[in-house]
Amino acid sequence: MASSTAEPQNPSVTDAAVAPPFVLAAHAVDxxxxxxxxxRGWSQRLPPGLTLVLSDESAGKTSVLRLLAGELAPAAGRLQLNGREHGSAAYRREVFWRDPRDAWPQGMTxxxxxxxxxxxxxxxxxxAWQRHVEGFALQPHLEKAMFQLSTGSQRKVLLAGALASGAPLTLIDEPVAALDRASITYLRAALQDCxxxxxxxxxxxxxxxxxxxxxxxxxxxxxTP
Known part of the structure; x- marks a missing residue:
């Protein structure tokens, strides 16, 4: 979440390729x-492929993901996901999002x-789940409770689920946090495939x-001004 002491921020949006088809449309979002x-006044169409939300720490990256997930509401403007309005159940069904900081349910494997x-x-x-389990070397951990896993292994489980979800809008926060070098290499290849x-x-x-x-x-x- 953005720091309460942060200065007001405006987004600077650059596009490598913005053309139909698109998945998410933002219309004058505050x-x-x-x-x-x-x-502030964010208008953009996000196409299929990879989009980067880029900022320093405590500048709002996670909050933007929570907005896109439907957990938070914009002060103004509209968001549409494949034509579904932000805040609707239909919109949320098109999204994969889990905050990596959230606790896992007791006994969840x-x-x-x-x-x-x-x-x-x-x-x-x-x-895809099996492929990512193998890529992240998670086989020994599949039947362990999540609280028994290291932070890095928990992150790898989350990444495997996110990539296998197939969700039209898949949101991933700080993807390489706590990962070992081999897992970072695998993640980069998996993201490029997506x-x-x-x-x-x-x-x-x-x-x-x-x-x-x-x-x-x-x-x-x-x-960015």
């Missing part, structure tokens, strides 16, 4: 908290969580740099 402006996602996500891919426009999904990643030049379709830079 968003922030009392005394803190994060987005990666296997149980993947089963729940398979029931909740219409575009869930069991094959960047193909014909995949039909927008994966929005919040981070403080460009992750060594992944093929971003759009960059939304917070805190």
């Amino acid at each position: 968003f922030g908290f009392p005394g803190v402006s994060i987005l 990666p296997l149980a969580w993947s089963a729940a996602l398979a029931a909740e996500c219409p575009r869930w891919s069991g094959a 960047a193909a426009p014909d995949a039909g999904r927008a994966i929005v990643v919040a981070h403080y740099d460009d992750l060594d030049g992944l093929p971003w379709q759009c960059t939304v830079a917070l805190g």
Whole structure:
């Protein structure tokens, strides 16, 4: 969440390729908290592929993801996801989002969580889940309770679920936090696979740099005049 002491921020949006089709449309969106402006008059169409929400720490990256997820509301303007209005149940069904800082339910295991996602996500891919489990070397941990896993392993479970969800709007916060080098290498390759426009999904990643030049379709830079 944005720091209450942060200066008001305006987004600077640059596009590598903004053309139909698009997944998410923002129309003159204002968003922030009392005394803190994060987005002001933001209008943009996010295409399939990778979008980067870029900012320093405590500048609003996570809050923007929560806005896009439907957890927070804009002060003004509209957001539409494949034509579905922000705040509606239909909009939320098109989104994958889980804050990596949130506690896991008591006794939850990666296997149980993947089963729940398979029931909740219409575009869930069991094959993709297995591929990402192997890529992140999660096989020894699948039947352990999440609280028994390291922070890095919990992050890897979350990333595997996000990528396998197939959600048209997939939101990922600080993707490389607590990951080992091999997992970062795998994650970069997995994100590049998801960047193909014909995949039909927008994966929005919040981070403080460009992750060594992944093929971003759009960059939304917070805190840039």
